[in-house]
Amino acid sequence: MKLSDFDFDLPEHLIATRPARPRTSAKLLLAEGATISDRIVADLPQILQPGDRLVLNDTKVIPARLSGTRHRVSADAGATAARIEVTLLEPQADDAWTALVKPLKKVRDGETIIFSDTLSAQMISRADGQARLRFNLKGDDFDAALAAVGAMPLPPYIAAKRPADEADKDDYQTYWARHAGAVAAPTASLHFDGPLLDALAARGVQFTHVTLHVGAGTFLPVKVDDISDHKMHAEWGEVTPEAAAEIAATKAAGGRVIPVGTTALRLIESAAHGGQMQPWRGPTDIFITPGFEFQIADGLMTNFHLPKSTLMMLVSALMGVDTIRAIYAHAIANEYRFFSYGDSSLLLPSKE
Template identity: 65%
Template sequence: MRLDAFDFDLPEELIAVRPARPRSSARLLVAEAGAIADRRASDLPSVLRPGDRLVLNDTKVIPARLTGTRRRGEAEARMDVTLLEPRGDGRWSALVRPLRKLSEGEIIVFPGGLSATFAGREGDAAILSFRAEEDFDTALERAGRMPLPPYIEGRRAADDADRTDYQTVWAREAGAVAAPTASLHFDEPLLAALRARGVGFTHVTLHVGAGTFLPVKAEDTDDHVMHAERGRIAPRAAAEIAATRAEGGRVIPVGTTAMRLLETAARETGMVQPWEGATDIFITPGFRFRASDALMTNFHLPRSTLMMLVGAFMGMDRIRGIYAYAIAERYRFFSYGDASLLVP
């Protein structure tokens, strides 16, 4: 399909730069059976059914943005670094700006006793070998900032509030450089109310990469190369999902990351299997969904792979109507924005 099929006009003032407080007070657009209802995330217990299962991504966002200094004699240059993926032995792939000003073997010094040696390039990324005066994770926690999306960072800098705001309440597997943002609407009171309603929870892990922020440059979706992300579905998680299916409950991924992981694991047999690896699944209209009965997700960037995914799930005509309604009703968009519950 042509990329412009996934385009729409969004007023800039609808782009959220801070989350709703409390988390579960965010608005929730429920699209089901051809109708649209305006609710709140806190209303989920009355929207979902006993026996439904929410699939939650338990990845933990690391403070992956670093600002350091490269020294060359008396000259200094500022270097902005975004960590992408660990390579073992203290090495990371990273986006470095300006990469052209860095020579192999040069050292970038960061605050808090952290430094990195430039060990070479890997496509558009750099390979950095890190050293810390103490534990790397501790040093990174001190020196790093939360990796907010460009459309937020262009309007304000990340601050201490983002260390909590841009993290789910169940985050436990460190490795993401972007949050599974639909999950940011859940707090402990909402989780307790959902348990009391008889809704189950299953945790899976997909480490969201910086590629989620990259624009689609190909004018035809067939020409786009999807970024890969590392994930895991444990045997217990697969068994919980299978039991829900057998008992007639709905399997509802919270976020496109959880959905992409489930659909990856179900591609061969139609059932979610235990799975571990890297997935570059690219979901566009015409995709056959095999693992997801509904989807809770935020409102996405125009011309993005996530717009393609929700268009595939709901149908393009339906999703265009949903987004037009959301804009007219002043829903807040993107990572810190409001949520939708999409039921085909």
Template identity: 70%
Template sequence: MKLSDFDFELPEQLIATRPAVPRSASRLLVATPDTLEDKAVTDLGDYLRAGDVLVLNDTKVIPARLFGHRARDGNLSKMEVTLLSPTVDGAWRALVKPLRKVRDGEVITFAAGLEAEVISRADGQATMVFNREGQAFDDALAEAGQMPLPPYIAAKRAADAQDKTDYQTVFAKTTGAVAAPTASLHFDEALLAKLAAKGVEFADVTLHVGAGTFLPVKVDDVKTHKMHAEWGNVSAEAAKIIATAKAEGRRVIPVGTTALRLIESAATGAGQIAPWQGETEIFIYPGYAFQIADALMTNFHLPKSTLMMLVSALMGQQRVCEIYDHAIAHEYRFFSYGDSSLLLP
């Protein structure tokens, strides 16, 4: 299984830089092993049954990109900081540009009275401690920070105020992600209400999506790739909803690869799941035996990415090639702000 097996040519114009309005107006490609149907996200309920459980990732994206300056010898130097993840002791791991010009112990000053002291540097990252914590930190970050748009959008335009709404799900509540669970961006309150009225159940889980989700795979033999770690939590309530559904033969359908990776991490056996919390490095590629997920709603992913490998594990490599060929030929919009698919293996 080679990296090139998961490659494809994508026309540049199909990379979405803004989401559809309203959210649920995005297109939805419904794929089974034998059929492909061009629909809209508003049609999702037509393919769900009463008793199906949609697993939603309730992580909340922080405006993790900060611009500030550090002072040395009376001179101000501009600095760019992108927060990556918190440490167990309350510090933050971050990308700092230019890192080579920063010393341990230096303080970087941002807007809204926010400051950060660099306490260490290693592996191209810095660890820093902020002068605010808790709600005071969240409030200052909301004022000073920008949404950390994916590289393929940031290369085309700068983040703006609209992204603080667009790059956040309507059910986001647990702060900690630096990238959005993008399949969830298609949901609005009207669609959630419509699905609930049909008898669809929801289980909320949390996986804080990290910047590692955009890291390229650099090995040709994909089985040797080491996955980045992300913190997640499956509550007792969510585990009970999912376990009950599996025991009763009802479908469990994660919304997004993040929700899928998390519930598979929490699986204790085929059809069995328990409350779980911690960091997951689960890597799903063809040959993986799914324990919990029966289907998946997901956006269209980057070539040669671990997410292409995940959907290939679910649907089969050849079938995914056919799905993506159809999506490109019919000009679906790709990546974070793009259209979506419902994969029913």
């Protein structure tokens, strides 16, 4: 298929820059096959059935955006300084981090960027537009210093409209965030709070936690016309033996397994073998496009995605290209809010 098959026109005013308050008041487009109805997220206990299982990504977003200063003393120019913006991407086995550094040309290998009185990082090397940095702190000390000076890494389409602020430290984090390591939120999960989870549990809906550390690559554009030529970024994830057993038990009992978010869906489909749910730990670069045979997911709760994105391809694979076009046309006509802080959908494909 061609990239243009997943394009659509989105009015600029439908791009959300703040979440709905309360979280559960966001609109929810319910698609049962080709049948569409307009609900809100708080209606989920009336929509889902006893025995359904929601799969929740419990990754925790780190405040990965840093603003620092590079100082330099040279014989010809004397003491100079430059403002440097850093976005952390992924920790490495040698305690370094890959990062985006702007402007990269202003920092030489071996130089230090100072972010606060306690936190600094040395430029180790660079390749393919990314830098490798080594911080002066590790473990809990690093986490505390990062929390003090870092900002939440809002997606580019929000960051272009406003800077991150204190509200984002709560807004851009899920209620059940547990394992730090993501530089982007699993945004479908941002619609949940404690009372909604309690109401779902009272309904007989069950929950399983998995972990997929969402990387900045989730925002990378697809640059090939033939989508089969696209290479997905890899992200680290884990499905524990307990989580795999819970999901397998629900499938065996005839219940529906519904991931909350494309990250949770990609992870459980990566962990499926021969239609059976298996434990998983490691990187996944699974690329789900129309024609993909889903082994585990019976539906998906997800926000509305960017045109020509890999996530548009994923939801098209689940529901069918024509049905997704109708869903998105309905969402735009009815003023649903799009992207990370936007409204949500519950996609339940026809079993025919």
